[in-house]
Amino acid sequence: MKVVNSLPRVYLAAGRLALKRPWSYQSCIRQAASFSTAQGAGDRHEGHPPTAPxxxxSDPSSAAEPRFVASVHRALERSGMARIKLAFPDPGSRFLEELVCSFHAHHGHRLPITHSASRGxxxxxxxxDGTVIPLQTAHHRARSETMADFPWHTxxxxxxxxxxxxxxxxxxxDRYGGGTLSAMNIERLGAAxxxxxxxxxxxxxxxxxxPPEFIKDRSKTSIVGNIMAGGDGGGGGGGDETGSVMMRYRRDLLEPTTTAAARALRELDMLLDGSAGGGNLAATSTVHLKASDCQAGTIILMDNRRWLHARNHIRDPERHLRRIRWDAIPFPQE
Incomplete structure (x- = not known):
């Protein structure tokens, strides 16, 4: 299915490649149509990545209802994605906040992290642009505060x-067709x-x-480490019992320190931009969530170690999402 706005290179490759009243579980949860992909529902084939259930x-109290929380948690464990559609207004994102706290209370997830020294x-x-809507970190504009596309990253x-x-x-x-959110399966990327x-x-x-906008300690502006873990018998670590491949990655923040690291990063770059078979990889490992899939009132949950995600150019200056991050675990090292 063609997206309204033209896509940057990475997307072209991917296109190829406890509240008071009682709550009734059965009445408040139902299956709906799955996420669409670049090929459209009619073109899906065996091996296509799982889409978020x-x-x-319809009831805000479901965020604290154990059976509902367990169902969403199972979806996250199974495929690394889940989508929730709220049938009620929630301008303060209280449902999402309470759901994450329920994951902490019932499933051992760590509580959310703060985004920076000045944000919760x-x-x-x-x-x-820092005028009509103030920047969330003084003097520093985060990439998420722009309308530009945001390539693959965790x-x-x-x-x-x-x-x-x-x-x-x-x-x-985005009411004008921009801001498509794409997700690429890291397990399949690692295998390639x-x-x-x-x-x-x-x-x-x-x-x-x-990034300057996310510095919490002014004396620490970078870290040194690996960007992939697990696979090849490496073990998952960090609370991951599957031993599956996981990544932490944002290309514009990375600097290899050895020849071997630089060579490996080039190979990864070629896969992600559609070279060296990357088109075929993306076609079987990428999900595209258009604005029509994620209208106002939608909540998207994603496993940050099992999926890379990216966003194309925003067309609607009033597009507004609210993000929360939780269950921080030290990234595994060999």
């Missing part, structure tokens, strides 16, 4: 303990890399710069 919620659990993802790749999950509450979707590249990416041979 959507839940329709929530971060508003919306265009801002959240908080610059943290020693990146959050395992993030959630996005859509307060206003050469053994040499995987070994190099698992070594502590990368400087990862901390």
């Amino acid at each position: 959507p839940f329709a919620v 659990w929530f971060w508003d993802v919306r265009p801002s 959240d908080c790749s610059y943290e020693g303990a990146p959050p395992r999950f993030f959630g996005l509450h859509v307060l206003q979707h 890399l050469s053994p040499e590249a995987r070994r190099a990416l698992r070594r502590d041979e990368f400087v990862i710069t901390i």
